[in-house]
């Protein structure tokens with residue numbers, strides 16, 4: 001089935017958030033990084049400006065900037081209403097309130113949009129749908145990141161996750177996934193099954209991070 005832009009709720013994080021959730025060090029940022037399902041995050045733009053080498057993959061990069069902008073505007077109120085209704089499920093320390101949340105997210109997505117056409121021309125935003133084969137050789141990237149996509153939607157199923165992460169591990173020497181819980185911040189059987197599967201052949205770790213926005217979502221999964 002063709003990928004539908006109207007099935008995506010674009011909601012992007014920034015470099016500082018990626019740094020905290022993935023515990024990114026200066027050394028990590030000096031290697032080749034792949035971002036899977038990076039969507040409208042400003043991580044690629046901000047890290048590139050600092051001299052990092054980042055390629056982001058997402059099905060939404062098949063669409064032009066005006067379509068992404070329209071989709072972001074279409075969903076902005078809906079997401080903010082959901083956040084308002086569920087605000088007790090979040091930790092309001094770094095992000096103090098709903099107004100600040102909207103402004104931090106919109107600022108990240110505006111930074112992404114302003115960089116998008118240039119980044120596409122430089123092959124920094126590559127249309128790609130996991131678990132399809134990636135147009136890169138084995139071990140090309142030092143690090144692969146997945147923020148708020150893998151493990152968040154248990155309905156995608158275990159086989160999808162195994163195929164997607166296997167392909168990510170083909171092109172990346174290490175993969176980091178955040179968060180490890182679902183949209184209700186519940187630990188899932190899916191995450192346990194994914195960890196058990198990769199433990200057979202890889203080094204799998206769960207590491208506590210300083211990033212916690214949804215209550216209880218502060219664990220990072222690393223597979224290498």
Ligand SMILES: C[S@@+](CC[C@H](N)C(=O)[O-])C[C@H]1O[C@@H](n2cnc3c(N)ncnc32)[C@H](O)[C@@H]1O
Pocket residue numbers: 008009010011012013014036037038039040041042057058059060128129130131146147148149
């Ligand atoms: C909630 S957004 C997260 C964006 C970004 N990683 C961040 O944290 O700011 C989830 C992203 O996953 C992308 N996505 C959905 N299905 C995908 C797939 N099969 N392969 C790769 N990305 C996918 C969506 O297009 C969307 O941009």
